[in-house]
Amino acid sequence: MSINNSKTEVKRLFIGAGCNRIVNNVSWGASYLVSFGAQNAVVIFCPKSAQILTTLPGHKAVVNCTHWLPSNKFAFKAKQLERHYLLSGDADGVIILWELSLADNKWRHVLQLPKSHKKGVTCITGFMVSQTDAIFATSSSDGTVCVWDVVFPTSSGCECKLSCLETLVVGSRPMVTLSLAQLPGNTGLIALAMGGLDNKIYLYCGERTGKFVRACELKGHTDWIRSLDFSLPIFSGEANSVLLVSSSQDKGIRIWKLTLRGSLANTEGTYKRGEIGLASYIEGPVFVAGSFSYQISLESLLIGHEDWAYSVQWQPPSLAAEEEIGFYQPQSILSASMDKTMMIWQPERKTGIWMNVVTVGELSHCALGFYGGHWSPDARSILAHGYGGSFHMWKNIGVSSDNWQPQKVPSGHFAAVTDIAWARCGEYLLSVSHDQTTRIFGPWHNRDPQSDGDSWNEIARPQVHGHDINCATIIQGKGNHRFVSGAEEKVARVFEAPLSFLKTLHYATSEQSSFPEDVQADVQVLGANMSALGLSQKPIYVNATHEIQENLGNDGLDTLESVPDAVPVALTEPPVEDQLAWHTLWARITQLYGHGNELFPYAVIMRESLLLHHAQSATVAEIWLWQVGSWKAVGRLQSHSLTVTQMEFSHDDNLLLAVSRDRQFSIFKINRAGNDEIDYKLVARQEAHKRIIWACSWNPFGHEFATGSRDKTVKIWGVEKTYSVKPLLTLPQFDSSVTALSGLVLTDKEMMGFLQWEWRVDSFKFGDFMLKEVMIAFQHQVWPLLRSYGLILSCVMFLQLTVWRGRTLRTMKIAQTCSLLLAELIIV
Secondary structure: OOOOOOOOOEEEEEEEEOOOOOOOOOEEEOOOOEEEEEOOEEEEEEOOOOEEEEEEOOOOOOEEEEEEEOEHHHHHHOOOOOEEEEEEEEOOOOEEEEEEEOOOOEEEEEEEOOOOOOOOEEEEEEEEEEOOEEEEEEEEOOOEEEEEEEEOOOOOOOOOEEEEEEEEEOOOOOEEEEEEEEOOOOOOOEEEEEEEOOOOEEEEEEEOOEEEEEEEEEOOOOOOEEEEEEOOOEEEOEEEEEEEEEEEOOOEEEEEEEEEEEEOOOOOOOOOHHHOOHHHHOOOOEEEEOOEEEEEEEEEEEEOOOOOEEEEEEOOOEOOOOOOOOOEOOOOEEEEEOOOEEEEEEEOOOOOOEEEEEEEEOOOOOOOOEEEEEEOOOOOEEEEEEOOOOEEEEEEOOOOOOOEEEEOOOOOOOOOEEEEEEOOOOOOEEEEEOOOEEEEEEEEOOOOOOOOOOEEEEEEEEEEOOOOEEEEEEOOOOOOOEEEEEEOOOOEEEEEOOHHHHHHHHHHHOOOOOOOHHHHHHOOEEEEEEOOOOOOEEEEEHHHHHHHHHHHOHHHOOOOOOOOOOOOOOOOOOOOHHHHHHHOOOEEEEEEOOOOOOEOOOOOEEEOOEEEEEEOOOOOEEEEEEEOOOOEEEEEEEEEOOOEEEEEEOOOOOEEEEEEOOOEEEEEEEEEEEOOEEEEEEEEEEEOOOOOEEEEEEOOOOOEEEEEEOOOOEEEEEEOOOOOEEEEEEOOOOOOOEEEEEEEOOOOOOOOEEEEEEOOOOOEEEOOEEEOOOOOOOOOOEEEEEEEOOEEEEEEOOOEEEEEEEOOOOOOOOOOOOOEEEEEEOOO
């Protein structure tokens, strides 16, 4: 089969991403889709399927906030809409408008707003005036707030009309939260509430033509204002009032009532401008907007959270039976706090006093809680995003009474992914990150015949550490699943799979329900518990499970202050966040000491019974060899003067290739003499590039290898029988640094081509077949690429995991910004 005639189809299987840890980062739209920022990308996921659908690249800085038009609050008006819109703002002050066509589920980059903010966008809020018109406001840390009007096209292909109605300068203390609403009484006036760092709520009023003026200030909170949300008009005979809810870092939540008093233009009315005296302010501040007067009063003060109240949101309206009204605003508020709880507040029927009726929360190793809480459009589900970049969702499955149960949601790393490794047989993927976690992703066999097939999920979180994790590898060979990870603390840690994970993996990947008894007898560790400092994970043995149950029963208490021990069990469905964080840990079996500096990414590789790793160095970079099982150091390889950036064994395990920051590659001859003795010899060393060498890769069937460098070149080398190295080929120079390489097998008989990846502009290379149309908007360096059973995975200094499977690589165009990219390449 000729390489040039081969075709490959690519199909995405899975995307995993963590949420940026920012307050206004998440939005739940009337389309029933959730948007959030993951580093520089806007990510869209479907709560119903618990899968990320796509990512929208375009921002060059961290995405701070997203907002749907229409949002979940206006879902009752959006049933006939064919297109929904999404706004996203980043840390550079850039705001982008996106369009989603519901007919074909395709996204379109509509426009980038004119640069109106000099610093990061802190909040976006808005509402649909009609099916083709919307008003939204944006705030920034530069102390400005802008109000915009946008007219959407009536047909596909047309352009939007955008205009800035007003730019408000609020001073040196920026606003961090906004809320827009139409003032009651069909007056055509718009209210803009804003809060920030000076503990006050500012209310501006204006018309759609612009010119917003400050109407009044609301005082009461004693710390920063974190969230504001207007309700829709409250009907009491007529729509003459709206409610505003506010939350603050003072842990309190306040409800304000804004009521229409009357028209000043009516000469027969009671509320002429000259007749507004001191007595009118007894019930609350009175302000004039246009030709109408309004009064604001404090309706209620809600106290219940034990830490900063970061988010409040009114329950979305439901349809009413009365056609003349069209909707009904429920008296229900959702709040989220740093105390790791979300609460639903409702007034009592008899007294009208607002009470906490529902409390849900998370149990995690982190002391910090939720940044925001959101209602689903039908108010049957609630969603929170937390400090660990994770989502938590609960659904009310009760019929006659409330019964909120946790639901499955997407997950992923929220900091730079630094290394990845395939399981021995490719049944799962292990990744490590600077978010200080090790995660395992894998396909979950769906036993429901009516389902769409298997789905990829995070099935375990074997390591939750106290330092950023730089590297990891799966230990090959027979026996139980084991891996080694290295962090920024000079120590490599070895972990072994517990019995609970083996049973979960068997259930997820096998169609057989029975678990092998011989495996169950050999593995005596059921799970692991996290230590107080978060640096070690102690095993929980199978015969000690009854003690755990007794400890959980002490006084019947399960509080956030007294954290219970982990209860590892075999899972029969993909785990939710609380299960991942607590009950899927692996026990650490040993630690490897030796290096004087922190372990560098790609520092740990493993072939048969030999383990290697290396560390950063400014003088002599050593590669350490360890014997698997006894965990004894059996060799220290020296060749490079600067940090070794990557290592790889040849297909026959006889040669070890290492590349370094000193621009050289080295080849070591490895001989196993038996009795745990290792002989090694440096057989070749050569300066290969003009800049740092970042990557290397062997031909899986020969002694040819490739090197990639910061000098934007990829060179192919051949090792002869005498171990002399000759250059074979230099690929055309790329646009930027080459940071990752991996060998790719085309067929069993063909040799191979090199799959090449570079920074920002990316291309595939199969032999002499170059694919120039593969463009990926990466904003950070791409690190390793690994191959397992035809699956190709790339890892970038970013936050997101993407799985691809495909068949025509020639015409493939990738528009993703991702940290882990997995693809199955099928040559036909």
